[in-house]
Amino acid sequence: MESFNEYHLDPQQFLFLERFQDNWQVIRDEFTHFINRVSHQELKFTYEVLGPKNKTIKTKGNAKYSAFGILFKGLFIEEYIKLHQIEYPDYGSEDASQKALVLREKYFPNLAKVIEKVNSHDDAILRNVYFGTFHPGLDIKLHVNYNPHMNRGYLGLIVPEGDIAMKICHEQLYWHEGKIMVLDHSYPHCPHNYTDYDRTVLVIDFFKPDKPREEVIQFEKEQVTQRMQDNPYSLGVFGKSDKAQVEDFIKYGLAHQLEWDKAL
Template identity: 70%
Template sequence: MTTFTEYNLDPKQFTFLNHLQENWQVIRDEFTNFKNQASEEELQFSLDVMGPKNKTIKTKGNSKYSAFGVLFQGIFIEEYIRVHQIKYPQYDLQDVPEKAWKLRERYFPRLSSAIGKTNELTDNILRNVYFGTFHPGLDVKLHVNYNPHTNRGYLGLIVPQGDVAMKICHDRLYWHEGEFLVLDHSYPHCPHNYTDYDRTVLVVDFFKTDKPRAEVNKFEQELVKERMQENPYSLGVFGKNDKVPAEDFVKYGLSHQLEWEKAL
């Protein structure tokens, strides 16, 4: 039986995630159909425009993490680009928001519908929804995600057997297809994929339910403004403040030292 903690949260308490989880196979099929049917230009566009770019979180070695999605800070991708007036020089002659909208409508209608229905019933509790793929050999260095106003859910879509896990504090947690793993990702963590296959999840950031909505809304607005000034291609998801403070390295090391001593 899973033991839940202050950083590994019981998904059952977040009932608004049920609609996404119940449709996980449809969402997975939309993802695989896009990867198999989209043109090279569409695939590249999704990574260039529809995925949050991160300049802070580092990986060991050359293996990479790829991401693209449809919702950022509670706004569908095409509207987010318009609101923040993001410029993409490589697509200077194209209507980028229009192209993003057409791609979302063509390939991800069921995912978009599930998000819309959930947010309609919950006063826009879902903030970011995107596909995250760990490529074989990925090993992400210890980091935090400085988003104290949100929790992060990972809905397993394609999870290979083997050593693909999230190390957070002194726990090693695993993804499972069709299930949510919900974390408070402000705790130091470092995921990896030591298998020979891609691992893909649907990343779902949502407002913490134990905080007043006005408070988390205000915090998000201030944080996103800062991050968009730092790097508009982050889509407000990542920022310089995601670096792990020195004291967190110490706490992380001590927690593992206790486990090592216990094992010995």
């Protein structure tokens, strides 16, 4: 029986996540179809425009993490680009928005339908939905994702066997294909992929249901304003506050110490 705690949450308490889990093979098929069929031009656009960029979280070595998605802060990517008037080196805001819409409708219609159903039924609870791939050898340094108003769900899509795990506090947690793992990312953590294969999950960020909705919306607005000023290509997902502070290392170490004390 799997055990849960304050940072590793039981996905069954978030009923709307069942829509993703029930459709996990369809979502995976859309991702693999995209990766295998996308043109060079479309792939370049995808990682330049649809992928949230991070300037804070660091990795050990040269292995990479790649991400791209279709929903950011409750808006489909084309709407988000237009709202924030994001200008790219190779694309203007209007051009990028139109291309993002075409690409989303062409490759991810079923994922978009799942998102629309959940957000129409659960009052826009979904905030970010994107694919995250850990390439072989990836080792991300200890960090936090400062989103105290949200939880992060991971739907396993392509998870090879081997040492691919999330180290958070005193635990090492593993992804599984077709299963959802939910974490509170405000706790310090450091994931890795020590295999020779890519690992891909669907990242699903959603408002904490037990928080007052008006309060979390206001917090998100202020947070996104700051993050977009610092780095518009973050798409509001990452920010300077994600960097682990001294107290995070103390918190992380204390969790380990308490576990060691129990063992002794």
